[in-house]
Amino acid sequence: xxxKVITQLDPAGKRxxxxxxxxxxxxxxxxxxxxxxxxxxxxIASVIDRGGKAVLISHLGRPRVSASSRAxxxxxxxxxxxxxxxxx
Numbered sequence: 001x002x003x004k005v006i007t008q009l010d011p012a013g014k015r016x017x018x019x020x021x022x023x024x025x026x027x028x029x030x031x032x033x034x035x036x037x038x039x040x041x042x043x044i045a046s047v048i049d050r051g052g053k054a055v056l057i058s059h060l061g062r063p064r065v066s067a068s069s070r071a072x073x074x075x076x077x078x079x080x081x082x083x084x085x086x087x088x
Contacts, residue, residue, distance in 0.1 A: 016047045016053065017055050019057050
């Protein structure tokens with residue numbers, strides 16, 4: 001069975017799980033190249049504009065783990081920032 005594309009679905013009143021590639025370069029807490037985010041917006045907007053709720057899943061690079069504290073230092077917070085999505 002071939003995979004369906006987003007335009008073949010009726011998302012009205014449904015939650016649509018979208019796996020997005022938001023693994024973008026970040027320096028000093030700022031996104032330096034938002035191309036991957038911009039490329040995902042038409043798919044996300046398609047679901048929302050047709051009455052669905054987009055649920056996004058992604059990851060951000062490989063977690064950097066400190067040997068002493070084992071604390072994860074990477075965070076997708078810069079991607080989740082409202083300013084990143086302001087010009088949809």
